[in-house]
Amino acid sequence: MRVADEQATALVAALTARGETVAAAESLTAGLVCATLAQVPGASAALRGGLVVYATELKASLAGVDTALLADHGAVHPEVARQLAAGARERCGATWGLGLTGVAGPAAQGGVAPGTVHVGLAGPGTRTVRTLALSGDRDMIRTESVRAAFALLGEHLA
16 A cells, blocks of 8 residues: 555555545646545545636635736746635635645746645634655656645644
8 A cells, every 4th residue: 555545545544534624726746645645445424525627717716716826926836835725615614624835847837846745724713834855757646745745634633
């Protein structure tokens, strides 16, 4: 079993035990967070849903990210991750929201280097972001982004 799968199993168990739920707004991971959680038997008790907001304009229209923020700073920014997390939480009616944005590569995007990832978390009394500088190919960067999102949520459930 892969690390992300083990983390997903632990998160589903913890969320279910607490009677809490999670949703995600995903850019660079394009649904990988939700797909990984959904592989866990019983995930329906904890996973509300998700938004794949790969295109910049969908970050605003579907997840509620401020258009001025996107215009001024681009899609790969810590505050975008925070707003994605809050949008996922609100729009999906979840206890917790995860928001992921970044550059999986191989080329830079808007002057942002490949491997730059921002993971946001929104929940009861919590609105935080973690910035990562990852290396590897696209698949590795996307997988490590999922692991980081699961770790961030797990820390707040412990």
